[in-house]
Amino acid sequence: MIDSPSILIDVTRCTGCEKCIDACKEANDLGHDCLRPGQRSVDALSASRFSTILRKPDDTFVRQMCLHCLEPACVSACLVGAMKKTDAGPVIYDEDVCMGCRYCMLACPYGIPRYEWDKPTPLVRKCTFCYDRLKQGQLPACVEACPEKALTFGTRDEMLLEAKKRQRENPGRYRDHVFGEREAGGASVLYLSNISMNFLAWNNTVGDQPLPELTWNSLKKVPPTIAVMGGVMTGIYWIIGRRMKRAVQNGEADGPDSQATDTTPETTEMRDDS
Amino acid sequence: MNSRLNILKSILWAIVGVWAVVSVARFVRGLGATTNLSDGAPWGLWIGFDVMAGVALAAGGFVLAAIVYIFGLERYRPFVRPAILTAFLGYAAVAVGLLYDLGLPWHIWHPLINWQHHSVLFEVAACVMIYLTVLTLEFAPVILEHPIFKHRIFKTVYNFLKKATIPLVIAGIVLSTLHQSSLGSLFLITPGRLHPLWYSPIIYVLFFVSAVGLGLMMVTLESLLSGYFFRHKVDTSRLAGLGGAAAAVLSLYALIRLGDLAWRGVLPQAFSGNWQGNLFLFELGVSAIIPAFLLMAPRIRRSIGGLAAASVLTVLGMIGYRLDTSIVAFLRPEEAAYFPHWMEFAITLGIVAAFGLIFIFFVEHLRVFEHHDDDTATAKRYFPIPVEASSVRDFGQRSWRGPAWYSLVAIGTAAITLVFLPEHIRSGDLHRAESVSGVRTIEGLRLTRASQEGTRFAVPAEDAMAQFAVPGADPVLLMVIDGNRDGNLVLFDHESHRVREGGAGSSEKECGVCHHMNKPFDRNTSCYECHRDMYNPTMIFDHTSHTAAMGGNEGCVRCHRDPDAVKTADNIRPCYDCHADMVADGSTMIQAPPKDGLRWQAPGYRDAMHGSCMACHEKRMAADPEYYSAQFVRCDNCHNADYDTELRHLSPYATLSQAAGGE
Numbered sequence: 001m002i003d004s005p006s007i008l009i010d011v012t013r014c015t016g017c018e019k020c021i022d023a024c025k026e027a028n029d030l031g032h033d034c035l036r037p038g039q040r041s042v043d044a045l046s047a048s049r050f051s052t053i054l055r056k057p058d059d060t061f062v063r064q065m066c067l068h069c070l071e072p073a074c075v076s077a078c079l080v081g082a083m084k085k086t087d088a089g090p091v092i093y094d095e096d097v098c099m100g101c102r103y104c105m106l107a108c109p110y111g112i113p114r115y116e117w118d119k120p121t122p123l124v125r126k127c128t129f130c131y132d133r134l135k136q137g138q139l140p141a142c143v144e145a146c147p148e149k150a151l152t153f154g155t156r157d158e159m160l161l162e163a164k165k166r167q168r169e170n171p172g173r174y175r176d177h178v179f180g181e182r183e184a185g186g187a188s189v190l191y192l193s194n195i196s197m198n199f200l201a202w203n204n205t206v207g208d209q210p211l212p213e214l215t216w217n218s219l220k221k222v223p224p225t226i227a228v229m230g231g232v233m234t235g236i237y238w239i240i241g242r243r244m245k246r247a248v249q250n251g252e253a254d255g256p257d258s259q260a261t262d263t264t265p266e267t268t269e270m271r272d273d274s
Numbered sequence: 275m276n277s278r279l280n281i282l283k284s285i286l287w288a289i290v291g292v293w294a295v296v297s298v299a300r301f302v303r304g305l306g307a308t309t310n311l312s313d314g315a316p317w318g319l320w321i322g323f324d325v326m327a328g329v330a331l332a333a334g335g336f337v338l339a340a341i342v343y344i345f346g347l348e349r350y351r352p353f354v355r356p357a358i359l360t361a362f363l364g365y366a367a368v369a370v371g372l373l374y375d376l377g378l379p380w381h382i383w384h385p386l387i388n389w390q391h392h393s394v395l396f397e398v399a400a401c402v403m404i405y406l407t408v409l410t411l412e413f414a415p416v417i418l419e420h421p422i423f424k425h426r427i428f429k430t431v432y433n434f435l436k437k438a439t440i441p442l443v444i445a446g447i448v449l450s451t452l453h454q455s456s457l458g459s460l461f462l463i464t465p466g467r468l469h470p471l472w473y474s475p476i477i478y479v480l481f482f483v484s485a486v487g488l489g490l491m492m493v494t495l496e497s498l499l500s501g502y503f504f505r506h507k508v509d510t511s512r513l514a515g516l517g518g519a520a521a522a523v524l525s526l527y528a529l530i531r532l533g534d535l536a537w538r539g540v541l542p543q544a545f546s547g548n549w550q551g552n553l554f555l556f557e558l559g560v561s562a563i564i565p566a567f568l569l570m571a572p573r574i575r576r577s578i579g580g581l582a583a584a585s586v587l588t589v590l591g592m593i594g595y596r597l598d599t600s601i602v603a604f605l606r607p608e609e610a611a612y613f614p615h616w617m618e619f620a621i622t623l624g625i626v627a628a629f630g631l632i633f634i635f636f637v638e639h640l641r642v643f644e645h646h647d648d649d650t651a652t653a654k655r656y657f658p659i660p661v662e663a664s665s666v667r668d669f670g671q672r673s674w675r676g677p678a679w680y681s682l683v684a685i686g687t688a689a690i691t692l693v694f695l696p697e698h699i700r701s702g703d704l705h706r707a708e709s710v711s712g713v714r715t716i717e718g719l720r721l722t723r724a725s726q727e728g729t730r731f732a733v734p735a736e737d738a739m740a741q742f743a744v745p746g747a748d749p750v751l752l753m754v755i756d757g758n759r760d761g762n763l764v765l766f767d768h769e770s771h772r773v774r775e776g777g778a779g780s781s782e783k784e785c786g787v788c789h790h791m792n793k794p795f796d797r798n799t800s801c802y803e804c805h806r807d808m809y810n811p812t813m814i815f816d817h818t819s820h821t822a823a824m825g826g827n828e829g830c831v832r833c834h835r836d837p838d839a840v841k842t843a844d845n846i847r848p849c850y851d852c853h854a855d856m857v858a859d860g861s862t863m864i865q866a867p868p869k870d871g872l873r874w875q876a877p878g879y880r881d882a883m884h885g886s887c888m889a890c891h892e893k894r895m896a897a898d899p900e901y902y903s904a905q906f907v908r909c910d911n912c913h914n915a916d917y918d919t920e921l922r923h924l925s926p927y928a929t930l931s932q933a934a935g936g937e
Binding site: 015016017018034035036042043045046055059061073076077078079080081097098099100101102103105106107109111114115116117118119120121122123201202203205206207211212214215216217218219222225226229230233234236237240241244 | 301302303304305306307311312313314316317340343344345346375376377378379381382384385388390391392393394395396397398399440443444447448451452455456459460462463464465466467475478605607708762808809810880908909910913
């Protein structure tokens, strides 16, 4: 199996024939689509549709699928490690580990993972880059099925070079940008297109920063928080306890009215539980 | 016993009855059947309220423990036990709520063995699990004070736990700090989806500070409520002290929130007048600014009315903050509007009611509240001394009337709920019916292409039709095939198809190529009249009228041929034996194989359309591959109406002349 497998999607070559979708459905045994509430149309991504063709103006067809980010937000979000970035590259899902919290669905900047809402034992479903086929040395089913060569398979470096080459050899055909090269830290699925691909991301915006960094900024503060909070609380307890003990001793010496060391009279009572 | 409490308990038991029934529905039929969650809205009320708000509402436990045990402010000791109990039950309720929300709740223990240090949710889960244990240990002494735990072992445990109080309290504060803030950090990874007025790089600070303020106000509200329901005097002077602290914390929260927005230049959006801006102002006002101002006035924070107003506002406002962050201000695809299903509310309310009853049970049987007018002397004495047996009612001595009445209430509401359960819960058929409407017509232009690959139509705005009258583009009446009115339509040139099938002269023979099976006494039944659902087959067979036509009981064997077999749908004579004349020769109609069990059902509208059109297109293509290109059988040969640019005015509910269909 090759290292960091990648798919280059040439949007200008796609004719919207949906042969890739059929192949995907067959390879993953996905069956019939059925519209459910909250879904725009039956052709939208769903638990039975890992990939779909978005129809854009001017006969532009954009294949929507998991981008297999280099630093996937879904993987960093998963609290049990059901979403995994394999060593080779594809982001896969382990249904035996998943709890079904659906945080991956929230975290994904492209809104890719889908849920089997109508089953009593639901799973998260998404494109696996045909990981099992790759392991057997086969191409992903969609790449194999594409009659227009809109999908090209290779290592990520090869695909980036190929994209640059096509941009060079066909001036004016493509925008000067490969979507997925840097988006959210980079992705394994790259889009070469004549229109902006930002609509694939929420709110039409996705920065270059890997999303896991955002939560790591907060998570790396956990050990210092434990140390500081624990230390400060122990310290305050010790200092106030000592002051109160002294206040009681002073009170015994000077009489009950002396509360010199405390600002509020209520705090002079001795703690009786410890 | 008093009547206020009885009424409250009756209401809570009534909700528990509904909860019990809906719980069964949730676990038997799954999330999709009982919630309005969808791929566009994967988190809903159960996360937003039961978990996000639930954890925040239980913050009083660690706040009061810190005030009394760490800062030594002994006068607030009477609030510690109710606060710890609320926290303990609150976190237990969060755990129960999670069981409902998780898709695979029996995997809830997986974080114990699969540690993922890069996941905020793992940190939250770990902290909540440990903190629930800590709270159990913190509250255990109160339970062990009860006279039934008089064995020596319990005394030993009790004394050990008392000695461990301070370490437990410090652990509780650290754990609470971590997970109260981390619940906010969960949303750091969704910069594209959370509205900028709620998304903040320091959202964890906001969640923590707001939780502290909310904790103080929740303890206040609880004292007021217990004073009302248990009819004991409310100690307003001490509550005023908590109120003063809350005023400071809530002001701090409001300042950080506004300051952060101003620093990042997002603040102007709050005054832009859109719903998010207004919601933000309303939420911040109710949750922090108004209560803080109320509590700053000493006279208001010493009055029961003022305390009640401030605490209710804060509690509702902070619940709102959690709900806004996790649901309302969270970007969804336009179509995935989310409002909780009534069963979601039933589960949420049911969990609250059940834990409310447990709270009342503990209050009635353990020394949670100081019921007397407590002065500092009793407060001092109160903690280490076990309760006398006389001060609490014994478990065995309660009258049967209470339990019997409450059982009756719960069973009654459960029965009513059973009646009102949606049909899809009982039947288990989760497919949503998607009704189909007939075709509309519109005048368009037929654009001739150089190649023979398909036909394109353009539909100019009505008044612009004249200027498009160019050679090669003839105005034609187009059928707009869009059964479910979702805008994904096919423009169909009926006339040219008819001419192609039957020549210019109309013999009506050509109609049968596509049309079949009129309804009785009808000559041109439209497709949608039988194919009534977009995706699912519809039953069109009318058994009653067939029985009548066959001559009553005598006629059964005319269809159910085998007189010995049980008369079911499996042993009937094919419909076409009698109705052969209804299907023309060469019709594209595809008869479902018997094994599909669809013989007396009309397939879904989409399948019917695809079946009819595609069968013919494929046949033509095979017959004349020279003439037709591969394009002829592809989706976009027909699905090429460019909705976004050319046909915007054909929006699903635009008024178009309703064609009679089939014409």
